[in-house]
């Protein structure tokens with residue numbers, strides 16, 4: 001083992017630093033992107049752009065301990081290896097108008113839309129809904145469905161209320177209200193859980209689990225935490241849900257709850273991101289979740305995703321590029337980007353395809369759909 005420039009005979013670290021980073025109380029620093037993926041070196045204000053020193057693992061690890069990040073220098077490598085996308089494109093007439101992009105949701109054999117005349121599917125099913133109250137500049141109605149298609153939830157994202165509807169009986173089985181405290185910072189936290197249950201916010205800082213269709217409360221009342229719950233994104237199979245929550249600072253604290261353990265288990269916090277939450281999130285596999293944007297501060301972030309693996313919640317990767325609404329399907333990420341539906345392979349951090357001009361708003365099991373001007377356009381992965 002050779003002696004490194006930091007003076008230690010040890011394994012070479014994953015990043016280079018300027019010499020000023022090698023002291024105990026090291027200064028604030030830039031992350032200088034090397035041009036290989038999102039790899040970076042660390043340099044103080046004066047040394048950004050100058051030659052840097054190869055150091056050991058320990059010195060590399062300590063470089064960011066004391067000072068604060070001043071942001072990124074340079075640009076990340078965005079890897080595109082687009083090839084033809086094997087899939088089936090279809091268009092079918094469906095003359096309904098969802099209230100907005102959040103008002104189309106999957107059913108086992110089709111799609112459900114929330115329209116001015118209530119809930120409508122493609123087979124002529126209709127169900128009138130007394131819409132929850134929307135007020136506030138950001139408030140938006142949103143539609144969710146259970147995997148088996150029996151239940152729908154109509155909620156107010158960035159608002160206070162939600163209702164759960166039993167579609168088989170066309171009746172409201174649960175009415176929810178999370179109060180008004182800073183609700184304009186998060187979509188309504190609600191997710192259907194396998195076994196005829198729904199997990200939803202009942203206060204700004206409380207989630208409760210309910211049995212369906214009875215509406216029976218299954219969780220015991222517990223002391224309330226300081227967290228503002230956010231959008232809940234379930235993992236395939238339904239073991240986990242990512243709670244995109246935040247806390248005063250303010251900071252986003254993406255957090256995973258274990259739905260199998262009920263809410264008794266405290267869950268796992270994935271990261272702390274100043275001023276950053278309510279970003280696109282998707283499950284890549286049953287245990288790996290992707291959270292968009294790379295970094296720890298809203299003003300100092302790169303477009304891309306960070307990958308976290310459960311149950312430990314450890315960050316296992318990051319790559320630049322994806323930016324926009326996204327879903328996961330069989331190990332790949334599907335992202336609505338500027339040019340259409342992008343397909344990314346998280347394992348290598350590479351874009352492998354683009355469905356040009358296609359901008360879906362809903363997904364079920366490898367089929368992506370957009371409903372515009374009375375036509376349902378879909379792309380299904382082969």
Ligand SMILES: [Zn+2]
Pocket residue numbers: 018019020021043044045046047
């Ligand atoms: Zn320096």
Ligand SMILES: [Zn+2]
Pocket residue numbers: 004006007008010055056057058059060
């Ligand atoms: Zn060293």
